[in-house]
Amino acid sequence: MAESKNGFSSSFGAIMAAAGSAIGLGNIWRFPYICGKYGGGAALVLYLVFVFLIGMTLLLSELVIGRRTGHTPMKAFEALQPKRRAWRYVGLIGIITCFLILSIYLVISGWTLNYFWESVSGTLASVADGDFAAHFAAFAASPVAPIVCLVVFAALTLVVILGGVQNGIEKVSKVLMPVLLVLVLLLCVRSLTLPGASKGLAYLFHPDFSKLSWEGVLAILGQALFSLSVGMGVMIVYGSYIPKSDNLFKSAMWITVCDTAIALLAGVAIFPAVFAFGQSPDGGPGLVFNVLPVVFNSMGNVGSIVFGGAFFLLLAVAALTSAISLLEAVTAWGAEYLHKRNVSAALITVLSCVVAVLAAYAYEGGVLGGVKLGGMSLFDWLNKLTGDYLPPICALLTILFFGWVVKKDVVRDELSNGGTLPTRWFEFFYLVLARWLAPIALIVALVAGI
Ligand code: PHE
Numbered sequence: 001m002a003e004s005k006n007g008f009s010s011s012f013g014a015i016m017a018a019a020g021s022a023i024g025l026g027n028i029w030r031f032p033y034i035c036g037k038y039g040g041g042a043a044l045v046l047y048l049v050f051v052f053l054i055g056m057t058l059l060l061s062e063l064v065i066g067r068r069t070g071h072t073p074m075k076a077f078e079a080l081q082p083k084r085r086a087w088r089y090v091g092l093i094g095i096i097t098c099f100l101i102l103s104i105y106l107v108i109s110g111w112t113l114n115y116f117w118e119s120v121s122g123t124l125a126s127v128a129d130g131d132f133a134a135h136f137a138a139f140a141a142s143p144v145a146p147i148v149c150l151v152v153f154a155a156l157t158l159v160v161i162l163g164g165v166q167n168g169i170e171k172v173s174k175v176l177m178p179v180l181l182v183l184v185l186l187l188c189v190r191s192l193t194l195p196g197a198s199k200g201l202a203y204l205f206h207p208d209f210s211k212l213s214w215e216g217v218l219a220i221l222g223q224a225l226f227s228l229s230v231g232m233g234v235m236i237v238y239g240s241y242i243p244k245s246d247n248l249f250k251s252a253m254w255i256t257v258c259d260t261a262i263a264l265l266a267g268v269a270i271f272p273a274v275f276a277f278g279q280s281p282d283g284g285p286g287l288v289f290n291v292l293p294v295v296f297n298s299m300g301n302v303g304s305i306v307f308g309g310a311f312f313l314l315l316a317v318a319a320l321t322s323a324i325s326l327l328e329a330v331t332a333w334g335a336e337y338l339h340k341r342n343v344s345a346a347l348i349t350v351l352s353c354v355v356a357v358l359a360a361y362a363y364e365g366g367v368l369g370g371v372k373l374g375g376m377s378l379f380d381w382l383n384k385l386t387g388d389y390l391p392p393i394c395a396l397l398t399i400l401f402f403g404w405v406v407k408k409d410v411v412r413d414e415l416s417n418g419g420t421l422p423t424r425w426f427e428f429f430y431l432v433l434a435r436w437l438a439p440i441a442l443i444v445a446l447v448a449g450i
Contacts, residue, residue: 006166007241013170014242015254020173020321021229021238022259023180025108028315032204032267033283034223038216041207046217050224051260054441057433058230058395060252060415061402066239067248068414072333073233076240080406087405090397094233095333097390099348101232102326103355104382106157107363108285109319110149110356112312114139115289119308125301129294136289141365150356153316157323158349161331162342165241169324176317177258183314184262187269190299190307191276200272203281214448221445222388227259229325231395237329247421248414262318269311288315327352355382388449396442403435 008014035043069076073091081087118124127135140146160168191197225231242251270292274281277298279291296308327348334344361368362378369377376384402411411430416423 006164008170008243009166011243011246011251013166013174014238014246015251015258016173016177017169017241017321017325018229018235018238018251018255019258020177021234021325022227022255022322023177023262024227024229024318024322025105025112025315026223026227027259027263028266028270028318029284029288031223031227031263032270033281033287034216034219035267036203036271036281037211037283038213038220039208039211040203041205042209042212043216043220044205045207046212047220047224048260050221050441051228051256053433054221054438055224055228055230056252056256057429057438058225058399059228059235059255060248060429061399061434062230062233062235063239063242063248063252064411064414065398065402065406066236067242067244068410070240072240072329072336073236074333075336076236077401080410081401084405087397087401090394090401091233091236091333093390093394093397094231094236095330097232097386097394098234098326098329099352100355100382100390101386102323102330103352104359104379104386105319105323105326106150106154106352106356107146107360107379109153109316109323110146110151110360111140111285111289112315112319113153114145114149115293116309116312116316119296119312120305122301122305124293124308125297125304127293127297129297132293133290135293136285137365140360140363141369143361143367146360146363147357150360151353153320153323154349154353154356156320157327158345160320160324161327161345164341165328169328172324173321176321180262180314180317180321183310183317184265184269186310187273187307187314188265191269191271191273194273194276196276197272200270200275201268203275204267204271218445218448221441222392225391225395226387227263228256229322231391231393231398232329233394234325234329237332238325240332245417247417249421249423249425392442392446392449396439396446399434399438399442403430403439 008017065076069079071079073094074088077087077091078085160172229235271281273295274291277295279295282291292311296304299307330348331341331345334348335341338344359379359382360366362371363369408430412423412426415426
């Protein structure tokens with residue numbers, strides 16, 4: 001237990017770990033696609049407004065709740081409002097959400113590991129252009145390979161968590177985040193120097209307000225929240241590890257800037273290449289496993305190995321630091337009851353692998369692919385619950401708690417480090433953003449979603 005209490009050693013380490021959580025599969029396979037689909041520059045401007053005004057407000061509120069109390073979500077809510085204990089269930093919803101996201105993340109991360117291996121070993125280079133969709137479908141539906149991959153990925157995640165907060169999460173993030181930046185820059189340079197790259201840039205950035213539909217607005221808001229890993233308590237747990245002397249506002253700003261920068265760079269790395277080789281833009285697994293391998297193969301054998309390998313390594317690294325934060329959140333919560341961090345981590349990894357295996361088998365064409373509830377497989381349900389419903393509900397309850405239940409003086413005290421930091425922006429943040437704008441935006445999104 002004691003080790004989970006020794007938090008991050010420096011503000012740089014804390015920012016790298018939290019940025020590692022924020023930068024995930026969503027930045028790479030969802031953000032660029034959403035931008036292109038809903039009007040390029042128009043969508044981008046809206047994303048920036050959402051991520052800095054609403055996403056960052058939620059991020060900051062979670063960091064404050066975590067650092068103020070030094071607890072994991074359930075106990076943190078309770079510590080701030082001991083009289084109305086029901087609020088702690090918001091924390092519980094968050095932890096359940098983390099567990100479910102972790103399970104589905106393990107499946108997809110496993111796929112990226114496999115594709116990394118198939119890139120560098122030259123397997124993908126020998127697949128014909130028209131066969132990639134079938135290649136992926138056969139892999140995802142096979143009973144053994146995806147399971148082995150997800151278990152390997154889970155084991156990697158567990159090893160980092162067993163290393164502890166400082167020697168595991170912080171150290172690994174400080175190495176992997178710069179690696180991720182180098183990989184994405186390498187891919188950007190390759191993509192931008194291809195003939196015809198400008199079409200991809202136009203798709204991403206040229207503003208077209210006619211494509212910005214209401215559906216697009218909601219998708220962009222959802223992406224802004226998911227991308228910052230808010231709405232499930234991860235940032236409450238990481239907040240509890242942030243040194244008391246850190247300026248939380250600055251940390252939140254850095255995390256948001258890093259997350260947004262990588263999302264933009266991912267777009268620049270992907271779409272110019274997609275267009276240069278005459279492929280059509282896509283998002284999600286379709287983009288990553290069906291479209292991009294064709295693009296890498298068009299770069300020749302060496303290109304396919306180097307750039308395909310770099311890309312799938314980028315995905316795996318981004319996924320790993322996100323999975324670490326998810327496993328850490330659930331582990332720290334479990335450790336408050338089990339009093340043994342390592343036991344908690346191992347137990348949760350095993351449970352999450354069980355759900356992940358079921359989800360993997362429930363994917364299209366898998367052994368359990370035919371088992372449906374309400375027309376959707378377990379994989380689709382997990383995707384829907386963790387994508388569309390649980391995080392916005394949890395985020396809404398969290399921000400209502402933060403803006404209306406926690407005392408204003410407590411928030412001011414925490415954000416100003418006991419009155420030692422200037423807080424000129426505080427009233428705007430607290431009264432306008434946290435009390436009104438963020439909750440209203442979330443309510444609108446939830447109602448429209450239903
Ligand atoms: N922010 C991650 C992404 O963009 C997803 C994530 C959500 C990771 C919640 C951890 C916790 O992919």
